[in-house]
Amino acid sequence: MILWTFYVTILLTLFAGYMSKKLVKDSKDFLIGGGRLGTVGVTSMLMGAIIGGASTVGTSQMAFERGLGAIWFTLGLSISSIVLYFFYGKLTEKKEFMTVTGVIGKFFGDRAKTAACTVLCLGMFIHINGQVLASVSIFSSVLDFDIHISALIVCALIGGYVIFGGFWGGTIVGGIKTVLLYSTSIVCGMYLLFEYDFIPLAAMSFSPDPWFNPFSNGFLKDLSLPISTVLGVTCTQIYFQSVMSARDKHVLKRSCLLTAFMIPPIGLVCTMIGMYMRTVSPDIAARDAFVLFVTNNTHPVVAGLSIAAVLISSVATGAGLALGITTICSRDVISPMFPSRSDSQSIRSMRIMIAIIISAIYFIVVSNDNSMILSWGFLSMIFRATPVFVPVLVALYFPDSISRRHESIYVIIGPILSIAWILLGLDNISSIYVGILGSLSYAFLRAKTKKSKSAQTNTCM
Template sequence: MESFIYQMTFIVTFVSISILAIRKSMQVASTDDFAVAGRTLNAPGVSWIIIGTLVGGVSTIGTVQTAYTHGISAAIFTFGSGVSCFLLGCFFAKALREEGVVTVSEYLGKFFGRNFRYYSSAINSLGMFIHVVGQFLASIAILQAVFALGDTLSVLLTMLLIGIFVISGGIAGAGLIGKIKFFMLYLIMIISAGVALYNGGGLPKILSQLPQDIDMLGFADYGIKTATVDMFSMIVGVLSTQIYLQAIFSARNIREARNGAFLSAVIIPPIGVFGIVVGLYLRANHPEISANPAQALPYFLHQCFPPVIAALFSAGILLVVLGTGAGLVLGVTTNLFHDFLQGRAGMLQRIRPIRLIRMSTCAVLVLASMLVFTGLDSTILKWSYMSMGLRGSTVFAGLFIVIFFKRFAESKVLLMLLYCLPILYVLLNI
């Protein structure tokens, strides 16, 4: 009976929230509405999109998982996210917004040529595509914890739910999901951290019960070099990712774009702190999770809250995960449509643009679900850092040159270096 109440509460909560997002589909009439919301967003609207995509399974399930296995090194993702958003507002928002482009590759193509636009768009899309895998893994962890589903059904259901969010509302739907996610996520993580501290007898007692053979409060076991590379990858990855910059492109003006980035920089890092508290509590008191640490947060919710509350929170976490996956898929689709498909001659001209972009979304989702089956046992953060590094090596250097050293943009040597950076990154990480 308790399991039935839990599952029904989960379903009702999630369906109710999803209906709010789907209603946004009524406002999407063109590809401009779909991709940049008609460039009408204020600062909170910009922030909702960034938060709605950047804060997802990695910031919640992935952070608790890594805190359980490696301690405070789990803060790298959310702290790096905050730093990235701050830098985005300080140095990049003005230049990006005033160009009036839709994709960051389109922006780079104005300075480095059409071929580099296609090259950077393809690899940037691949990076986002890889990040989608992390969201699939987080979603699978929740669905299996709540319904005990198998891998195949969990993947297919995740694909369907992400598809509904993306296809229905585009960037406007991502913004609405981000707004709902913000309030739900803070509520869930603050209460969870509070319960963890209460059940654990306070932070000092939790810390005293951590394994002594592992450096949970430092980076020795995680690796100083690994932590440094992950932080760098995180920062340049955010500053190079289509969907985060797409929020800037969607702003009403430069001021709203900047303020939206600054608001995100303030909001995101505390979420990681709350997740670390939960992860450390679980490591100190529940060693049985070590067999499957990806289930750490769902396990905590199920064990520490009444069924109705646990189901409500689990549904909220699933929304967080799917919202991020939807935003990343939207970024890939925007690149695919605007950089490769739009304006092409032949059979594609017979398809309405808004229908074509939605068809592209379906294709991306199917391919992503196929890739997920190759890494069902992977650490969620592993996929995210790999993704960030790939995106950063492709876009960040060119973006940095254009914004700070534009006079060098015509250098052939520099252009060749920009082509080589992604290849070098892949070779160094094989």
């Protein structure tokens, strides 16, 4: 019964992703759903892209290892949804930009845009690996598939969800995924609270520190997790596309608030699952905690739907990230080189790029199948946040302070400082702080220098 429910749900969702190609009439439809989506559509895409395997399987894995501290990732995602509105809301009406790197290109120049494209795409590419690893753990736990077969199926599903319909495929699959994930999370939470008495069991089984201490790894280090998540989401292309897909600013506001409200319960249930499995099956692999809980402790139909929902979550997020990389490469790299491309040629080239990205992901995943799922997510946040957040912040809110001299340094200084910090092993302070503060300091110094030169020029005149 579990497998039948699982297979049917996956096939129906895959069919929905395939049929979404009928909604694609031009490249704008493929990239942002025509920029005319309502609240349901934008919320579906945001939930589809934001809640993935790192938020579900990865959260349960971390909760199995360290307890309540695992909630930070989904809490950061919830806050991110609100930040997206305040950060980009004013861009929704004009639809002037299709990519977040396009914002950097307009205000800082082509060299800065090229640097941002490179580092941001690397960050999104890294994050896809975490989503595929989360999906692979489902196949290995439930079906006992070999890593090569599991990764191949997952990568094929990612392609099926987004190659045909692009943004529309992500929106439709995201809507299905949201209904499945939210309903099964509620049911699993009820099982834990009323069937297995989770609260008294956890109180008896775990010591307050570290299991109930959200800052068990240190205040600054743990706080860096939601901060890096917020910054990473704000700077990731697929979430920018989701913002640009909204019909107007009011639609975006409702969608962001609704998404922020819906995320925390999912993270809380996944955290409870990880901690519960630690008490009853401490010898299992941590990444299998979620799947083993639903298969062994819930009704077969609930188990099948839950596993399918988590798999779709990982696949949909991975598909959205792949679409984001493709959008940046197509709009900011290929289009300037071939300005006379037709819409059909543009869509065809984007589909080919998605296939190439997914193929590369497959070979990386089969070589790193034992790595921590959330580690990929947090690492990717560094490469997504540090090169983009400060330049976009300055471009949107302090454009007069921008100096066009050495403009690419605005983009690369943050990642360079973060990587150097990691290589030096100075993990007492998170590298995300170092990268962002370094980028902010450089922007401030450039603004101050520009202001001083302007003052000198005015004095001479």
